[in-house]
Amino acid sequence: MTDQTLAGRRVLIVEDDYYQAQDCKQMLERVGAKVVAACATIPDLSRLLEDGPIDVVLIDINLGHGLSFDFARELKARAIPFVFLTGYDTAMLPEDLAESPYLSKPADGPHIVAALAGLPRNGES
Incomplete structure (x- = not known):
């Protein structure tokens, strides 16, 4: 994947x-992405955005101490595209997030890259 x-x-x-x-x-950096952060918990989005825009987000649903749906809603409200990457079934997605792009774990590199590359940059339609 070069x-x-x-x-x-x-x-x-x-x-x-x-x-x-x-x-x-590592895989995303190999295809030219700039990974602004890799977080194990819900990050302070406003603080991250101080360093520049975020074009796309790869987000796990279950972060060990809770689900990431509220964070996904915050991304959606700010028009920041995202893809869920999770072991959960799509049936668990709340109605307002049911149409969100979704990859099942384990997902290989080419599928992750394709899913993220297929999203518009933040602010594009």
């Missing part, structure tokens, strides 16, 4: 499994 599909895109990873997060980070 193409630059995500070249220059600023990506946030929210994943509580350290190895999954690091694998995703």
Whole structure:
């Protein structure tokens, strides 16, 4: 995976499994993404945005100490595109997030890259 599909895109990873997060980070950087953070818990989005826009987010649903749905809603309200990456079934998604892009674990690198690359940058439609 050496193409630059995500070249220059600023990506946030929210994943509580350290190895999954690091694998995703390394893989995304190989395709040209700038990983602004890899967080095991819900980050302070306003603080992260102080350093620049976030183009796309890869987000696990279960972060060990709770679900990430409220964070996904915050991303949606700010028009920041995201993809859920989780072991849960889509049936557990709340109605307001049911149409969100979704990848089942384990997802391989090409599928993650394709899902993120297929999203518009923050602010684009």
